[in-house]
Amino acid sequence: MGLLGLGAVLKSGGGLEVSDYDAIISINIFIALLCSCIVIGHLLEGNRWVNESTTALVMGLLTGGVILLVTNGANSRILVFSEDLFFIYLLPPIIFNAGFQVKKKQFFRNFMTIILFGAVGTLISFVIITLGAMGLFQKLDVGPLELGDYLAIGAIFSATDSVCTLQVLNQDETPLLYSLVFGEGVVNDATSVVLFNAIENLDIGHFDALVLLNFVGKFLYLFFTSTLLGVATGLLSAYIIKKLCFARHSTDREVSIMMLMAYLSYMLSMLLDLSGILTVFFCGIVMSHYTWHNVTESSRVTTKHTFATLSFIAEIFLFLYVGMDALDIEKWKLASSRYLLLSINDFRFKGLDISTYTTYHPKKPIALSAIILGLVMVGRAAFVFPLSFLSNLSKKERRPKISFKQQIIIWWAGLMRGAVSIALAYNKFTSSGHTEVRVNAIMITSTVIVVLFSTMVFGLLTKPLLSLLIPPRTGPNTSALLSSESVLDPLLTSMMGSDFDVGQPSPQYNLQFILTAPTRSVHRLWRKFDDRFMRPVFGGRGFVPFVPGSPVERSAPDNQLGTVTEAENS
C-alpha cells in the first residue's frame, strides 16, 4: 500500500495533479512495474544472485531508459524523488515491520554489541568518511563545499542498507550474524538520521567542546525519548485492545487499531522532532510482544502478513524509484557541465541550450563515487574489527565470540548504501526537488552511483562470499537450508513463543546459558518483571483472558502460520 502515497509525489514533486491524465498514466505504469518486479523476482528466485531489490533496480533503470528514448532524452523519471514520500510513506512500514518481525531473543541477547556497532560504529564511520572527504575531494574540481557539507556527506554515507544482505543471511543457520547485521542496520539508520539532523542544526561557526557535548547530549536525548515514545505507544495499543477486549469478532477493528497506532507513533515522533525510525521500530517490538497476543487468531495472521506485505511493497517501490531516478538526464548533464555554480535556470534565463555547454562523460561523479566507496569500506573496517575485538573481550569465556570470518561478513554486509542515503542526500543537496547548482548535482549523482554500484555489485557478491566463508553444512538439506525458502518457522516461533524468554533455552545452548549467568540473570529479572507487572496489564502470550472456544485456545497455530517466509522480504 506504499503506492497509495504515490499521488503525494505526483503532487508535491512534479507539481502534477492526480486528476491530471499524465499522473494517472504514471500511477498505472508504476503499479504495473511493481507487479512485474514481483513476478520476475519470483521467477528468478531459484537464481542465487538476484532478488526483488536487484530486479526492481534493473527494472527501474530499464524503464528510465525506455522513457528517455520515448521522450527523446527530455525526462527519465515518471516521478520526482520526494523526501516526503520516502520518510512519510515508505520508511515507516519497512522499519515497523523490521521491529515487528525481529527475533527478539537474539536481538536483546546481543543488545550491547548491536548498540556498539550501530551507534558507536556509525559515529566512527562518520568521522572517517568526513575527514577522508575533506582531504580527497579537494583534488577533484568539484566545487565549493563547506564544513557542513562534509559533515553531511559523512552522515549520508554512514547509513547502511542491510536489506540485501539479510535476504541472503539465514536466521537459523547464522543466528548471531543475522541479529548483529539486522540490529545494527536499524540502529544505524536511526543514528545516521539523528546525526544528520543534529548536523543540520549545528552552529558550525564556533565548534568547540561545548558544542560537541551539546551534540552528544542531544543525540542521547533523541535516542532515549524516541525509544520511550515507541514503547509507550505500543503498550497503549496493547492496553486498549486488551481492556476493550474487542470481542472475538472484530478483526477489522483490531487490525485497524494496530495499523493506526503504529503509524501514529511514527507521526507523533516526527511531531516532537524525535527519531521516527527508532520510535516505530520499538513500537513494532512492543506490539509483537504484547498487542499481537491480545488479538484474535485471524488478526494475528492478518497483521503479520499485512505488515510484511506493506514493507515488501515499499521496498520494491523504493528500489524501482532509485533505479528510475538514476537516469535523470538533467542531473547528469549538469554534473558534467564545465560551469561551476550555474543553475539550470541560469541557462534557461540566458536562452542558452544546456547541451552545448556540457560534455556527456560523467567522469567527475564517477571519480567521486569511487573515492566515497573507498572511504565507506575503510570507515566500516575501522570500526567492525576493533569493536568486534572489544565485544569479544567483554564476553564470558564460553559465549559465542565473533570469529574473524564473521567479522568480514559483518563488514561486508554494511557496505551497501540504500534509500536512506539517497533521501538524506536529496534533503541536503536539493532545493525543492530540483538539483540546480552543479556541485549539488554532482553530489546527488555520486550518491546514486554509490547506491547503484554497492547494491548491485556488492549485493551480487554477497552470496558467493557467504558460501566461501561459511561453507554450507553437509547433509541432504544443505542447499535448501541456504536458500531463502528454508526460513520457515523461526520467525513465527519467535513471535508465538520464546520472545524475551531466555529462561527456556534451546537444548544446544543449555551449557552456555548456565555459564553466562549475568546476561541470563538480567533476562530472568526482566522476565519476572514482565510476568508480574507488564503482562497482567498489557496482555501477551499466556495472559490473554480465557474465552471458551476462542481461537487462542486452538492448537497448532504455528503450523498454520508457519508456511511463510518473511525474512527474505523484510
Added chain:
Amino acid sequence: MGLLGLGAVLKSGGGLEVSDYDAIISINIFIALLCSCIVIGHLLEGNRWVNESTTALVMGLLTGGVILLVTNGANSRILVFSEDLFFIYLLPPIIFNAGFQVKKKQFFRNFMTIILFGAVGTLISFVIITLGAMGLFQKLDVGPLELGDYLAIGAIFSATDSVCTLQVLNQDETPLLYSLVFGEGVVNDATSVVLFNAIENLDIGHFDALVLLNFVGKFLYLFFTSTLLGVATGLLSAYIIKKLCFARHSTDREVSIMMLMAYLSYMLSMLLDLSGILTVFFCGIVMSHYTWHNVTESSRVTTKHTFATLSFIAEIFLFLYVGMDALDIEKWKLASSRYLLLSINDFRFKGLDISTYTTYHPKKPIALSAIILGLVMVGRAAFVFPLSFLSNLSKKERRPKISFKQQIIIWWAGLMRGAVSIALAYNKFTSSGHTEVRVNAIMITSTVIVVLFSTMVFGLLTKPLLSLLIPPRTGPNTSALLSSESVLDPLLTSMMGSDFDVGQPSPQYNLQFILTAPTRSVHRLWRKFDDRFMRPVFGGRGFVPFVPGSPVERSAPDNQLGTVTEAENS
C-alpha cells in the same frame, strides 16, 4: 491505509507541504481521531442506534467545532475536501471490498432485479429530482443555475449511501433484502458517477433524440467495458498466481499481487475513462471466486481481513472528513451572503470584511436541503414500488416476491446520501477546492446538510423501522441474531464454498429451485462452463493443484476464518 493518502490532500487541497509542521499536526490529529472513532464505535456497539459511521460524523463535527473555537472561527477543517483523495484513495478500497465480500450466490440470483433497481431506478430518480429542482428552486432566490447544473443536481442526489443500512440489515435473516439493497447500492454508485460524467460531457445546446441516444449508448458502453476490464484484471491475477504457483511460502508476494492488481484495475479504468467503481467491483468478485482460492491459507485470511480493514478505515476517514467539512465557516458565510455572484476573492480584493456583508442564518441552504430531501424521497418512491411490482410480475409463482414491507425497507435504505454525493457536488460546484461563487457555496452547503441529516436522522431510524416491519423471530437467539455480531460465518461460507453454485441449493429452497427452472438452468450452464473451461485455467475452489501438506487441504478452514464480521463494516 486510507490514511496514507492523507499527505496528498494536505498537498493538493491546502497547498501545504507534508514536511510542513502544520501538516504533521493535522495527520496526528486525524489518526488519533480515527483511533478514537474505532474505540468509541466499539464501546457503543451494544447501542442499537449508533455505529462507527455516525460516531465518525459526530466526532468530525465536534472536532470541527473545537478547531473553530480555537482558531476563533477562522477555519474548521484540518483538511480541505479533495475529490482526488476520495476517488483515488478512499473509494477504491471500499468498493473493491464490497465486491470481494459479496455473497455472490444471492447477488447473481437477484441480478436482474438489482440491475433494474440500480440502473433504471437511478435514472428515474435522476429525472424526478432534476425536474423537481427545476420547478422548485426558482422560488428560492438561489442564484443563476443552468440546465447543466440541474442535471448535475439530479445525478448528485441520485447516488445513495447504503453503508448505514447494511450495517443494520442482516445477511442471514433477510438475504433477499440484503442482496437487493447491497447490490443496488453498488450499481447505483456506478450509475450516478457514469451519469454525472455523461452530463458533464453533454452538449446542452441542442438536446434532441440523437443526443439522448448517444447518451444511452455511451452509458451502456461504459457499463460493459468497465465490467469487462474488471473481470479481465481479476482473471489475470488468478492466472498469474495459479501459473506461477507462487510457492507455498510467499504469502507476501501473493497478497502484494492481489492488492496491486486490484488497484491497477481501478487506475486502468480511470486511464481509459471508464467507470472505476464498476471495474474494481467486478474485479473483487472475480478475485474472490478464482484468485482467492489459488493462494495459501495465510494469504486468504490476510487478504480477506486486509481488504475489509482498509475499507473500514476508508469509511471512517470519510465520515470524519464529512463531519469536519460540514462546519466550514467560510462556505456558510458565503452561502448566506446577500451578494450574488460575488466571490471571496472579490471581498479580499476590495479589502472588505466578508462578515459585515453576511448574515449568519443559513436559511437558504436549509430550505434548499429540505426541498432536496423531499425530492429524494419522492424520486425513490417513484421507482422502488413500480419496479418491485414489475420484478414480482416477472417472477415464477413460488419464487420469493418482494413484499410491500420489504419494498418500504428498500425505499428507506436508499434515502441516505453519502460521500459519493459530496464528491460529485465538490466536483461540480467548486473550482480548485474553494467555493467562491455564492450559488456554488449554497449548493455545497445544502449537499452537506442533506448528507448529514439523512445519515444521522434516517440512519438512526433505520433500526427501529426494521424491527417494526420485520418483527424479530422468537427464540433464545433473537436479539443476538438481529445484532451485527451474528453475521459470523455466512460471508466466509460464501467465499469458501457455494459461490455461483446454485446447483447445491440449501434445503429450504429445494422446492423453489425445481420450480424456477429457467434461472436455475442459466446457473447450471454457467457452472458447467466454469468447471470445464474457467476453473481449470484460472483455478478456484477445488481446482488448485494438490500440494501435499498444503494448507488448502487442511480441514475446517471455515472455523478459523469465521470468527469475523465484515458485513457491518463493508
